[in-house]
Amino acid sequence: MDRIYITGAKGMLGKAAVSVFAERYDIFPGDFHETDVRDAGAIAEEIHRAKPKFVLHLAAMTDVDGCETNPEEARRINAVGTKNVALACRRCDAVMIYVSTGMVYDGRKDSPYVEFDPVSPANAYARSKHEGELAIRDLLSRFYIFSTCWLFGGGRDDKKFVAKVVERARGSRELKAVSDKFGSPTYTADLARGMFGFIESGLYGRYHCVNTGCVSRLEMAREIVTAAGIGNCSLVSVSSDEFPLPAPRPRMEAMRNYNFELLGLSPMRGWKEALGEYVASTFA
Numbered sequence: 200m201d202r203i204y205i206t207g208a209k210g211m212l213g214k215a216a217v218s219v220f221a222e223r224y225d226i227f228p229g230d231f232h233e234t235d236v237r238d239a240g241a242i243a244e245e246i247h248r249a250k251p252k253f254v255l256h257l258a259a260m261t262d263v264d265g266c267e268t269n270p271e272e273a274r275r276i277n278a279v280g281t282k283n284v285a286l287a288c289r290r291c292d293a294v295m296i297y298v299s300t301g302m303v304y305d306g307r308k309d310s311p312y313v314e315f316d317p318v319s320p321a322n323a324y325a326r327s328k329h330e331g332e333l334a335i336r337d338l339l340s341r342f343y344i345f346s347t348c349w350l351f352g353g354g355r356d357d358k359k360f361v362a363k364v365v366e367r368a369r370g371s372r373e374l375k376a377v378s379d380k381f382g383s384p385t386y387t388a389d390l391a392r393g394m395f396g397f398i399e400s401g402l403y404g405r406y407h408c409v410n411t412g413c414v415s416r417l418e419m420a421r422e423i424v425t426a427a428g429i430g431n432c433s434l435v436s437v438s439s440d441e442f443p444l445p446a447p448r449p450r451m452e453a454m455r456n457y458n459f460e461l462l463g464l465s466p467m468r469g470w471k472e473a474l475g476e477y478v479a480s481t482f483a
């Protein structure tokens with residue numbers, strides 16, 4: 200069995216990836232102890248010892264507002280940490296798989312971004328993730344960068360947007376949701392499956408990988424409430440100015456899986472079906 204080394208295996212996407220990739224690969228490290236990616240020597244040694252065919256690098260500082268208030272730490276983990284993993288891949292000739300974000304675009308477009316749009320990260324998190332992409336491109340010739348958006352998943356451990364909406368909607372008759380920010384909500388299980396189905400192709404490069412569609416947080420919240428069977432809470436449309444946050448969020452983060460389309464592939468289903476399935480199986 201070929202081996203895959205996964206960083207960030209205990210995270211939200213990491214858990215989904217472990218369960219999907221275990222179908223075909225020997226997952227390393229088996230006990231998922233997290234080696235700090237900031238430690239270049241330790242991560243190189245670990246990956247070298249594992250001799251993996253692939254390294255799926257998911258470890259990241261993902262608290263967008265935390266990155267804004269501590270940009271140096273964001274850079275240490277997301278930019279330098281990614282460079283450390285890329286150097287380790289180069290040393291043992293492993294193919295690197297990196298997951299990046301649609302926040303690298305400027306957010307001013309009126310329609311979903313494609314891979315050929317220019318990048319212009321609007322906050323420290325996005326800058327550090329983009330710097331990670333650049334380090335990979337500088338150091339490696341065999342890599343996949345999958346850019347994604349508004350991930351949901353985690354099941355019973357979910358503490359993110361979906362779980363918050365369900366909890367608040369169950370406890371109140373009215374819920375405010377932002378109607379001026381747009382994205383492509385993406386199920387971790389679908390993203391893991393999409394990456395899994397593509398990485399043996401040898402078609403290295405950068406790909407958007409999102410569940411299809413473009414919606415506001417309000418529309419996403421409405422679908423969550425419906426799928427969870429919560430009948431007595433009404434959604435109220437508000438501007439993002441009502442929820443000031445340390446890190447600026449782009450107005451548009453939605454993406455189109457354009458590079459897959461150009462290859463004649465459509466590995467991802469629509470966001471509504473994916474979200475409905477997740478909510479119904481976890482919260483209904």
Ligand SMILES: NC(=O)c1ccc[n+]([C@@H]2O[C@H](COP(=O)([O-])OP(=O)(O)OC[C@H]3O[C@@H](n4cnc5c(N)ncnc54)[C@H](OP(=O)(O)O)[C@@H]3O)[C@@H](O)[C@H]2O)c1
Binds near residue numbers: 235236256258280301
């Ligand atoms: N969530 C989204 O909407 C989204 C969108 C686009 C791209 N992405 C990217 O997708 C990937 C997975 O995201 P996620 O939502 O699954 O994030 P997550 O749940 O926050 O998981 C990140 C994992 O990285 C680990 N980690 C943090 N700092 C580390 C370090 N210095 N060394 C080693 N491990 C470290 C965390 O461990 P601790 O919990 O112990 O800190 C955690 O297990 C990330 O690269 C993220 O940038 C996410």
